[in-house]
Amino acid sequence: MAMLSRTAASLYWLGRYVERADFLARLVEATVRLDALSSRPAGDAAWASALAVSYTEESFAASGREVGQATVARFLTCDRSHGGSILWCLDAARNNAKAVRTALTRDAWAAINRAWIVFNGPAEDDSDVLNLVEAIKAEARGFEGAVQRMMKNEATWFIQLGAAIERADNTARLIDVKYHLLLPEGERVGGAIDRDQWTTILQTVSAVTAYRWLYSEGLRPSNVIELLLCRGEVPRSLSACVDETVEMLNLLGKRTGFQGEADRMARARLARMQKTRAHEVIVSGLHEYLAAFIRENAMLDAAIARQFRFI
């Protein structure tokens, strides 16, 4: 029996929101590190860039607070008033999980519910942000593990499809953080701080070790960009996300017996990605490339919604 469209939509968004909560946790963690690498006021600039990549500048401005570690970290983690916080994503993920309880295993549901309970616990101290961020990353891994152990069927594939689309978006934004980050006065591109900033971005996507494996030379920004764009071995690279999207759509297509617009878009994107060379991207403008990628990813999301009749 084919899956209900509403169930498919909820699973897809469950995958997206858990991934987004995980990304926001990584973003906050990265920003804490970037802040520590920089002297004032460049440190505050790191927090401003975190707002920029998570598209929360406007809602933060509306809150009337000053940009700084305490305010932004809290805003991105425990502030339920806007859609760009971890807490909001967990609410949304849990609501979707609740709506599709029957399609999830107890483990998968329990992982989401536990993360939600952790974040809804007694009010956290501001200094505790890193602990909270650690906890949420662990719960996200727990959820992924539980999903891996679910039956290999549409339910799993829709969650993974949502996660792949979200991860593609998130990685693109994370690389873009670097574009928004100004180097402190007197620092040059390729200098120590520039390198540290790239290292932090690698840490954020858990790819420091992968980098060492793949590149024997020391840290070079063009290599980092290549790794995050083109290296399919790295699970959070754009290439891996693009590949996984096609794979999940293929599995779903086999189950439903038809393919559509989303499949065509995803395959075209994969073909282009396979020909993408990092140095060309850098020459023609990394920021512009990432902006176009994020736009196309959003269009693919809309095509998926149409193809599977998400309500």
Added chain:
Amino acid sequence: MGQAFDEIWGHGGPTAPRDELVALARWMQDVPQRELKRRLQSAEATFRQLGITFAVYGDSEAAERIIPFDIVPRVFMPDEWTRLSRGLIQRTQAINAFLDDIYGERRIMKAGVLPPELIYGNPQFRPEIAGIRPPHGIWAHICGIDLVRTGPDEFWVLEDNARTPSGVSYMLENREAMIRLCPELFRNFRVAAVDSYPDRLLETMRSVAPPLAGANPNCVVLTPGHFNSAYYEHSFIADSMGVELVEPADLLVDDDVVWMQTIAGRVRVDVIYRRIDDDYIDPVVFRPDSLLGVPGLIGAYRAGNVALVNAPGNGIADDKAIYSYMPEIVKFYSESEPLLPNVETWRCREPDALKYVLDNLGDVVVKLVDGSGGYGMLVGPTASKQEIEDFRRALIAEPHRYIAQPTLALSTVPTMTDAGLAPRHVDFRPFVLTGADKVQVVPGGLTRVALKEGSLVVNSSQGGGTKDSFVLMDDGPVQAQVQVVGGGMTQSQGQG
């Protein structure tokens, strides 16, 4: 009111338990209370983690609560259960026969057993569906018959639930918790299993599929959505039967056929276990302002293209005003004496009864005819003067809206409290399934317990909790009590 009968301790207190339950009483003494409390907390932590919660309307602070669970089970002896089951099957068959008659020939009215205004003036009577006969003539596929006990052999029906009785998920989850936390009980007592309930329910649903549905009917559970207070139960039931849990927006009716929208297009739906009230199920036929319903669903039902479990219109059978006539109704259709008695009930619509109730407000329980969940209820002996006077005025103004019953000394079961084990009042809801070919009672049910000392109100919305309900087995295999239809009274009804 005197000392209530305790189902484990009898009338003798902890040191002199009922003969047949000495072993259980000893278990309660042997396991340290600290340990019992630890197990209880562990169960509640699990329930919270699994999200076994219910929402309390109008209470945003605790929008999701778990129902308190108690670690001491309530126990039915094999012979007690056999007797109860017979009575439950008799009553359920009468309810089905009554519904089939009321929306069909109305023989019971012609026979003068019921006053016509009781039916025609009752908001639970649905003229919209009169003349429709559900597939296989079954209306109340799932019945929850609420029982109370006042002594070793005294069981009473407190109310019938023939619409969408809830609570079965607690029956199953409580058992899971007990097996995990108190495995020694299951080694020492032969407890009948309840875990076949989902299979039995699915079997029941499949058996009432419309004849055209084919060999493999598509059965679904219809929920109002995940913000509904009983959503957990809806998802639990669908999940344990392995069928789709649908919301109204997933369904559409086209040319009197019900479809669900899937990622691969439409799929036909044959049997719907709906957990949405009649009022909200189809805005075309019932409340037009309902945003929940499936437009055209009743049309598809009338065309015989879909089975609704339970059938629309059932409210007329479990209405509190009808309740007082149940002994006559059972007698009329089964042509024998009711095996389970009703609680004595004064119909305040009748002047003599009203006078009696007004003269004895301090001793009786007064209920709104269309109330439920413990709302709109007066428990005379524990009510304040003000509450009694408020009810007096309401009764005089609209007597037809009320019934009254004596305050029963409900049985108690030892329950963990802050001050250790103490007796607390309980009631019981067993579940009776009626399919095309048989009526069956699952050996277990939902025991609700009033956690406040002396309280008689067990509803979860009023702070009640739940317990596991053990049905002990005789030596030899014990099956669920099953009555195979054929030569039974349902059949003779059809022929008569």
